Amino acid sequence: xxxxxxxxxxxxxxxxxxxxxxxxxxxxxxxxxxxxxxxxxxxxxxxxxxxxxxxxxxxxxxxxxxxxxxxxxxxxxxxxxxxxxxxxxxxxxxxxxxxxxxxxxxxxxxxxxxxxxxxxxxxxxxxxxxxxxxxxxxxxxxxxxxxxxxxxxxxxxxxxxxxxxxxxxxxxxxxxxxxxxxxxxxxxxxxxxxxxxxxxxxxxxxxxxxxxxxxxxxxxxxxxxxxxxxxxxxxxxxxxxxxxxxxxxxxxxxxxxxxxxxxxxxxxxxxxxx
Amino acid sequence: xxxxxxxxxxxxxxxxxxxxxxxxxxxxxxxxxxxxxxxxxxxxxxxxxxxxxxxxxxxxxxxxxxxxxxxxxxxxxxxxxxxxxxxxxxxxxxxxxxxxxxxxxxxxxxxxxxxxxxxxxxxxxxxxxxxxxxxxxxxxxxxxxxxxxxxx
Numbered sequence: 001x002x003x004x005x006x007x008x009x010x011x012x013x014x015x016x017x018x019x020x021x022x023x024x025x026x027x028x029x030x031x032x033x034x035x036x037x038x039x040x041x042x043x044x045x046x047x048x049x050x051x052x053x054x055x056x057x058x059x060x061x062x063x064x065x066x067x068x069x070x071x072x073x074x075x076x077x078x079x080x081x082x083x084x085x086x087x088x089x090x091x092x093x094x095x096x097x098x099x100x101x102x103x104x105x106x107x108x109x110x111x112x113x114x115x116x117x118x119x120x121x122x123x124x125x126x127x128x129x130x131x132x133x134x135x136x137x138x139x140x141x142x143x144x145x146x147x148x149x150x151x152x153x154x155x156x157x158x159x160x161x162x163x164x165x166x167x168x169x170x171x172x173x174x175x176x177x178x179x180x181x182x183x184x185x186x187x188x189x190x191x192x193x194x195x196x197x198x199x200x201x202x203x204x205x206x207x208x209x210x211x212x213x214x215x216x217x218x219x220x221x222x223x224x225x226x227x228x229x230x231x232x233x234x235x236x237x238x239x240x241x242x243x244x245x246x247x248x249x250x251x252x253x254x255x256x257x258x259x260x261x262x263x264x265x266x267x268x269x270x271x272x273x274x
Numbered sequence: 275x276x277x278x279x280x281x282x283x284x285x286x287x288x289x290x291x292x293x294x295x296x297x298x299x300x301x302x303x304x305x306x307x308x309x310x311x312x313x314x315x316x317x318x319x320x321x322x323x324x325x326x327x328x329x330x331x332x333x334x335x336x337x338x339x340x341x342x343x344x345x346x347x348x349x350x351x352x353x354x355x356x357x358x359x360x361x362x363x364x365x366x367x368x369x370x371x372x373x374x375x376x377x378x379x380x381x382x383x384x385x386x387x388x389x390x391x392x393x394x395x396x397x398x399x400x401x402x403x404x405x406x407x408x409x410x411x412x413x414x415x416x417x418x419x420x421x422x423x424x425x426x
């Protein structure tokens with residue numbers, strides 16, 4: 001399958017990319033690693049008239065210790081997130097989860113920013129950065145703004161990004177020794193999660209987010225509230241799907257997804273608390 | 275759009291539509307047909323090549339994205355008629371049945387050993403998660419990779 005015809009533009013800086021997207025508007029899409037967008041284009045589920053290739057903006061590929069958080073350039077590949085010694089030390093949950101995205105070939109191309117901007121609720125990194133309380137930095141014609149991950153996801157493949165804005169950086173708070181776990185339940189190794197859970201815990205504090213349990217990634221705040229008020233893992237995990245509205249598909253009914261979420265949250269919290 | 279890609283050490287030039295996939299550039303523009311198209315949806319790994327030394331799925335990369343890079347296909351592995359050690363290991367360990375997945379398997383396996391020269395059997399299996407063998411001949415594929423890593 002070959003995508004429908006489109007014009008191809010290449011941006012060498014974030015400013016140039018934003019200028020180009022402002023020029024072409026809704027007909028244009030940013031192309032980073034392309035591993036979410038190109039499959040959609042081959043299936044004619046997306047047919048942008050213009051692709052703006054941002055993958056060569058090399059100064060947006062970095063992982064830096066920024067004091068209380070780690071700053072990750074949006075064009076950093078999953079492979080580089082997975083193998084980052086800085087992330088393994090300060091945000092090991094994110095490095096670990098990145099190793100579950102697709103397969104090695106996909107991780108050599110796909111980027112963390114592309115995955116988050118695509119806002120697929122079945123993707124691993126939107127939920128993982130949500131659990132970690134990340135902040136996303138976006139750049140537009142009028143400068144930059146910061147969006148909390150908890151305010152970013154608006155619907156299926158929909159985010160708070162305006163049409164002329166580009167995600168440039170992901171800021172992940174340091175985990176400071178918190179226990180953590182990433183649970184991914186699927187039938188085949190490289191598939192999306194049927195249900196996934198990213199969780200961390202440090203004393204009474206915790207963060208738990210769910211993959212593929214709604215049309216956005218879900219922050220399971222009821223689970224964290226139950227733990228904070230002294231509830232057991234068994235009791236807290238029963239609240240796993242409180243904020244979620246799962247749907248059914250070929251892999252699982254909504255009822256089965258709800259069951260899986262409770263089981264996987266319990267497993268994740270047991271690991272994170274060990 | 276005019277592009278330049280170094281393929282198997284040789285500079286190539288093409289004038290392609292932006293929607294041309296890298297796998298089609300390699301197969302149809304250059305006539306290097308060892309790289310197979312399998313699922314065409316970045317699932318099966320039959321189209322795996324190396325882009326700047328790393329395994330990628332050439333059905334999900336535009337040729338224009340690869341402009342200025344160095345690509346290696348399975349045709350570029352042998353030197354002076356001597357097979358790459360991974361090819362030799364696949365032959366010695368019967369790491370193929372119908373052979374359709376083999377070019378992609380070999381390219382993925384070489385990239386895997388570059389990142390982890392001393393993998394366990396489990397690490398080989400996980401490392402090849404992006405490549406499907408519809409003959410289900412995984413056992414000997416894994417043995418081949420372990421043999422190439424000197425573990426068998």
